[in-house]
Amino acid sequence: MAPLSKEQFEAQRQASKMKIIVVALELFSKKGFINTSINDIAKTANISKGLMYNYFESKDVLLEECLKMVLEGVVGGIQAATQIKNPEERLEFLIRTSFDMLKENPHIWKMFVSLSLQLDKESASYRILNEYWSQLFKNAVSIFKEMGYEDYEERAFRYGAMMDGLAMQYILLGEENILFDKTLQGAINIYCYNK
Amino acid sequence: MAPLSKEQFEAQRQASKMKIIVVALELFSKKGFINTSINDIAKTANISKGLMYNYFESKDVLLEECLKMVLEGVVGGIQAATQIKNPEERLEFLIRTSFDMLKENPHIWKMFVSLSLQLDKESASYRILNEYWSQLFKNAVSIFKEMGYEDYEERAFRYGAMMDGLAMQYILLGEENILFDKTLQGAINIYCYNK
DNA sequence: TACCTTTGACCAACCGTTCAGTCATAAATA
DNA sequence: TATTTATGACTGAACGGTTGGTCAAAGGTA
Incomplete structure (x- = not known):
């Protein structure tokens, strides 16, 4: 049993980090990155400020790891699309799952936009976000190419x-707007099936 | 001359305030509201910090006055549209002048979006921005109604x-993207002339 | 003199970050 | 088994720096 202990420690450490990331994501997305202090995160996670720096070397690195984790989840969510052969249906699947995620967690997407606007373009976090958007665009290009x-x-x-526009409307105005779903369906008709 | 002096003082005061607002707008839009300190503004405007507080009672009030001024300019810019009887042409004029302004001063529009996302929804500045977007939407509704x-x-x-989406693309990706103008022209064809 | 504008030193609050030190527990030793 | 040693999670006071905001005093003008 003894030889396992090191890996067990590592697992425990990962679990603790994850707990902090979840709390940080909650606060970052609700109050904004700049308006959330390390103290806020530590208090909400019921740990000391010092321990935060045992796990993450800086606030920026914490943000990076938050983004990596949540984008991993997003990519995983739309991964299933690769199984769909028909490009029209694949695009519809992408749109629907994307907006399902947006509706489920609007704060997170608001944070993405906010960070894209306010982060230093040279920062690691900005690059992570940018990489994701680039992939999305390239993916869309290849789908429309495939469509002929x-x-x-x-x-x-x-x-x-x-x-982007629809997402912005949702983020800023919220769900209350009845026109949103109708417009989204309209967009699917136009961009997937050209009707 | 004596009886005029009070108004002259007031005019002088307004001129000084305007000078500060111009500097503040420059800094707010380039570095972000939170990342711009009162000290930065005072130094750039070549006045003391104390004098800032003679003119504006707080940083928030300064932001309000900045937004009021710049939105006044924007409204003035699209005012000429009311002269255009034909709703299709009026809409085209609105789109073109809006994006001309965006291209001329992308930082300002980036600031608008950034503020919309990060300001307290109860704050006066948020209300000012929200009021403007509402007016734009109502205007669009009445144009499309007029179109029949x-x-x-x-x-x-x-x-x-x-x-919104096109504006976001421009703000985040910049002008380098050749597709932007083509897409904008396409949008004008679709939304103004339904072709 | 009297009245204003203007200054910049100053303040408390808060920020991200550091670090000396505590403590429960696991490994090693006897 | 009993005792010592080593580990690393964990704490919170403290640090240097920045912030929005204040105010007594100096300067200018009439």
Whole structure:
């Protein structure tokens, strides 16, 4: 049993880190990154400020790890799309699951936008976010190409703008707006099935 | 000359305030509201910190006055649209002048979005911004109604989403993207002339 | 003199970060 | 088994720095 203990320690450590990340994500997304202090996080997680720095070397690194974790979840959620052969259906699946996630956790997506706007473009966190958006766009381009459109890049750009815009509307106005779902369905009809 | 002096003082005071507002807007939009200190503004404006508080009772009030001033300019810029009888042409004018302003001063619009996301919803500044967006939406609704569409509200919403999305793309990716102008022209064709 | 603008030293509060030191527990030793 | 030693999670006071905001005093003008 003795030889296992080291790995057990590591597992315990990972679990503790995860607990902190969950709390930090909650606070970052609700109050904003800048407006959340290390003290806030430590208090909410019921640990000391010092322990925070045992696990994460700085507030910035903590943010990085938060982003990595949550984006891993997002990527995992839309991974199933690769199974879908038909590009039209694949795109519809992507749109629907993306907006399901947005509706389930609007604060997180609000945080993504907020960070994209306020982070230093050279920071690691910004790069992580940027990498994700780039992948999304490239994916859309290849789908429209697969659909056989000649103007696939332009289409992907227009599609991206509409998705961003709809997401912004949801983030800023909230669900109360009845027009949202109707417009989303309309967008699916247009971009997936061109009708 | 003596009887005028009071008004002259007031005019002088307004001029000084305006000078501070211009500097503050520059810094707020380039570094972000939270990351700009009163000291930064005072130094850049070549005045003392104390004098700042002679003119503006707090940093929040300064932001309010900045927003009021810049939005006044924006409203003034699109005011000419009311002269255009034809709703299709009026909408095209609105879109073009809006994006001209965005291109001329992307930092300012980035600031608008950033503030909308991070300000307390009860704050005066948030209300000022919100009021402006509401007016834009209502205006779009009435234009589409005037055009004779039955689904004018839904159309206005979709239009708003596309405009927001395009603006976000521009703010985040910058002008380098060749697809932007093409997509904007496409949006004008679709939303103004339904082709 | 009297009245204003303007200054910049000053304040308390808060920030991210550090670090000397505590303590329960596990490993090693006898 | 009993005792010592080593580990690393954990604490919280303290640090240097920055913040928004205040105020007594100096400067300018009439």
